[in-house]
Amino acid sequence: MRASCPPAHPAPLPVPAAAALVDEDGGAAVDTAADTTSVGTDSGCEDHEHVSVLYAEVMDGLAPRSGGRYVDGTAGRGGHAEGILRRGAPDGRLLALDADPVAVAAVRDRLALFGERAVVVQSNFRLIDTVVRAQGWDGVDGVLLDLGLSSPQLAMPERGFSFAADGPLDMRFDPAIPTTAADLVNDLSEEDLARLFYEYGEEPRSRRIARAIVEARRRGRLSSTTELAHLSERALGYTRGRTHPATRVFQALRIAVNGELDVLGETLPRAVSLLRPGGRLAVIAFHSLEDRLVKRFLQQESTTCVCPSAQPVCTCAHQPTLRAVSRGAIKATEAEVLVNRRARSARLRVAERL
Ligand SMILES: C[S@@+](CC[C@H](N)C(=O)[O-])C[C@H]1O[C@@H](n2cnc3c(N)ncnc32)[C@H](O)[C@@H]1O
Numbered sequence: 419m420r421a422s423c424p425p426a427h428p429a430p431l432p433v434p435a436a437a438a439l440v441d442e443d444g445g446a447a448v449d450t451a452a453d454t455t456s457v458g459t460d461s462g463c464e465d466h467e468h469v470s471v472l473y474a475e476v477m478d479g480l481a482p483r484s485g486g487r488y489v490d491g492t493a494g495r496g497g498h499a500e501g502i503l504r505r506g507a508p509d510g511r512l513l514a515l516d517a518d519p520v521a522v523a524a525v526r527d528r529l530a531l532f533g534e535r536a537v538v539v540q541s542n543f544r545l546i547d548t549v550v551r552a553q554g555w556d557g558v559d560g561v562l563l564d565l566g567l568s569s570p571q572l573a574m575p576e577r578g579f580s581f582a583a584d585g586p587l588d589m590r591f592d593p594a595i596p597t598t599a600a601d602l603v604n605d606l607s608e609e610d611l612a613r614l615f616y617e618y619g620e621e622p623r624s625r626r627i628a629r630a631i632v633e634a635r636r637r638g639r640l641s642s643t644t645e646l647a648h649l650s651e652r653a654l655g656y657t658r659g660r661t662h663p664a665t666r667v668f669q670a671l672r673i674a675v676n677g678e679l680d681v682l683g684e685t686l687p688r689a690v691s692l693l694r695p696g697g698r699l700a701v702i703a704f705h706s707l708e709d710r711l712v713k714r715f716l717q718q719e720s721t722t723c724v725c726p727s728a729q730p731v732c733t734c735a736h737q738p739t740l741r742a743v744s745r746g747a748i749k750a751t752e753a754e755v756l757v758n759r760r761a762r763s764a765r766l767r768v769a770e771r772l
Pocket of ligand 1: 468469470471491492493494495496497498501514515517518521534541543544564566567568591681752
């Protein structure tokens with residue numbers, strides 16, 4: 419690590435007053451340049467480092483305590499996980515999950531010093547309830563989901579998440595899942611590709627990039643990250659200093675390969691049903707699609723009525739399960755973004771089980 423690197427689990431930043439609130443309707447902008455192409459470059463850190471975003475805000479939000487039971491569904495490199503165990507000393511316990519076996523090995527090493535207080539399991543967080551019950555736990559006091567991917571995953575060309583270096587079009591968090599990004603790029607119809615780039619990449623010129631891919635396929639299978647990046651540049655044009663056109667293309671493919679939005683949509687209610695009264699759910703999203711999903715879910719679970727707005731009298735008898743802890747989304751401070759560029763698109767939302 420270079421001298422300028424921030425610590426992997428930084429000292430608490432002033433919170434939450436200093437943490438900027440995002441406009442309620444603004445959501446998170448599609449801002450994936452940081453998590454797709456610029457691996458640690460701005461912080462000056464070596465690529466293998468992962469600096470946990472919104473660290474202090476997550477600790478404040480989850481408020482881990484001794485005796486509590488917590489799940490980190492996206493353990494990554496274990497920065498938040500370690501924080502939860504430290505704050506939950508002497509006997510708070512943590513179940514740390516990650517779909518990526520490489521992340522799981524790294525987190526096991528990092529959390530070994532906590533002995534039996536930490537259990538690390540390779541699992542998709544969509545199975546959160548099964549894994550929690552397999553521990554013999556009947557409920558938990560906090561769940562954290564820090565979505566997306568880690569800096570080390572971006573920095574490994576062989577994982578295919580980034581077009582900053584040449585690698586295979588893979589993009590799977592869990593290498594055991596059957597479909598890679600190359601499969602989608604080479605096998606989907608032009609219409610399905612266009613829909614994928616439009617829906618998951620919010621790319622307005624989705625048809626143009628889909629057509630270019632299908633034309634390129636006639637010359638042979640597309641297999642590398644840089645090949646797709648150059649193709650995106652040629653199809654969509656690229657102005658230096660602007661977001662690279664492949665950014666949205668890569669985001670869309672990653673979401674599709676890992677079923678990210680479906681998995682998140684299934685997991686949120688499962689996580690809530692595991693929470694004991696007073697337990698907290700904290701979710702960090704990095705782009706508007708997932709942040710919107712989280713925001714709507716939390717709104718729905720916090721309200722007493724989910725009847726259509728045109729209906730004059732409530733007939734739904736909806737029972738809220740959550741209370742919002744943060745008003746709107748919590749955003750990183752300028753100071754944090756300065757040392758960790760990934761943090762600029764992060765949006766944290768926290769809610770408490772009623
Ligand atoms: C942003 S990183 C988490 C970083 C972590 N909070 C830390 O402090 O080091 C996101 C991690 O979530 C994992 N992940 C993404 N989707 C997942 C899913 N559906 N199930 C389990 N892990 C997932 C990725 O493999 C990655 O390691």
